[in-house]
Amino acid sequence: MAGLRRIRWDALSLKLVFGLLAGIALVFLVLPTAVVLLTSFTSSQSLRFPPPGLSFRWYLALLDADQMQRAAWNSLVVAFWTTLLSGACGTAAALAIARSRSPLMRAADLLFMSPLLLPALSFGFAALIFINRLGLSPNIPLLVLGHVIVCVPFVLRTTLASLSQLDASLLEASESLGAGRLTTFRRVTLPLIGPGIGAGAFLAFMASFDNVPVSLILADERTEMLPIHLWQQIETNLDVRTAAASGAIVIATLILMLLAERFAGLTRQMH
Template identity: 35%
Template sequence: MKQLAIIVSWAAAVFACLFLLAPLVVIAAASFSPTPVFDLPTGGASLRWYSRIGTLDGFWPALWLSVEIAVLSTLISLVVGTLAAIAITRGKLPGSEILAAALVSPLMMPGLVLGIGLLQYYRSVGFTASWSGLLLAHLVITLPYVARTMIAGLSRFDFTLIEAGLTLGCTWPQSIVRVMIPALAPSFLIASLFSFLASFDNYPVSIFLTDVRTKTLPIKMLQYIEEAPDPTIAALSTIILAGTVALLLIADRAVGLSRMAGTAE
């Protein structure tokens, strides 16, 4: 019986891993396809699609916009979310449990509904700057990830360490920079990673807030796939995946993937 349970759980884990990797393998394989069809390569490999990424219509502006929005919204959310997480975990705030729940709640709300809500909202107040509108919207997408990770991280942080720093002759800003930020570095790393990916890959909110000139990469990608699904998109995704493998290896060394998955170790 116990053996059976162990076999079942290992079988499920191996299946889950293969199942999750399957589409990624297809993408990577298709990127080397010698033929202009988004499919598994038959006979020979080719790098031609990699050199074509940059020539996709409107690719560079879309990539730049997505990176810009993802980096800026992550940075702002990191500052704002960490400050709020300090207020919440120190328990000095009446109603802090409600605020904590509210900050994480957009994570569970349908992105599409937030998208149309913001569209109506911007229209009704006559706000037409699509770049800033997109950035503000992405703050709502990234803030829950930062708040969740930082609340968890800060609830394990010993605030008396800051006082220790003060006693040892640091000023307030010094003890924050030298004591608190290094101790929280793993949480910052995890929060940034999730927050960046959430913004960078967002489709359902952005689709309602972009105009002809400001299109994010996911919107462009769906458009490319619907118009002409050639392996260029696969090549682009493979580069992003390779970058992520590198990031995960670094994160595993620096933080440990178990900790990223939310366990306290």
């Protein structure tokens, strides 16, 4: 009886600890976002919390923020190409790793995942030194390449998770019916792992769009990215439009997350 009570107490203690940690994480993650969202609707001329009144004026002011719009367009273009290339490279790498038991492929898996272990700022400095050694200067294609290196792990991990759930008998059945490898991939494998690729592509897009360290170092002097522009605006003049832009990003991210969960099963693909 004493042992049973001890087991129950240990289980309860574990739940309390995890519940406390989850609550702390929730506060630190959600509370700042809620503050930004509420501040973005302020009727004041300056950033102030709590706002003296609520208004959509600063969201409407974004329509006239030409520099901010150009920065947002640059971020969208870079994120688009990053997502496209990351999806292709991550899917190809996942297929090669999943089909092989070679130690070389295991090492390749670790190599692809290494950007998640390195501090992004360190990677950005290393990439800048490398391209300077090659006689090149920062530009948009190199910025996209830097984002791809950082974002490929997201596609790789979700695609590998989908491939691990793929029934091999379906592939064998397709091949036994006369389908070649390309046909089997196009009609069987790709539709089944599509949600995993989509979930990874969503994560890659958001990671690229919101990336500061790599963009700060590899972007040329004529190209301004939205996260860097917002950062500079907050440092210099505390423009209230930065709160509105941040609020728009948060709302768009929530909508995209709901769509990704609805059509790609985002949380399921991340397990």
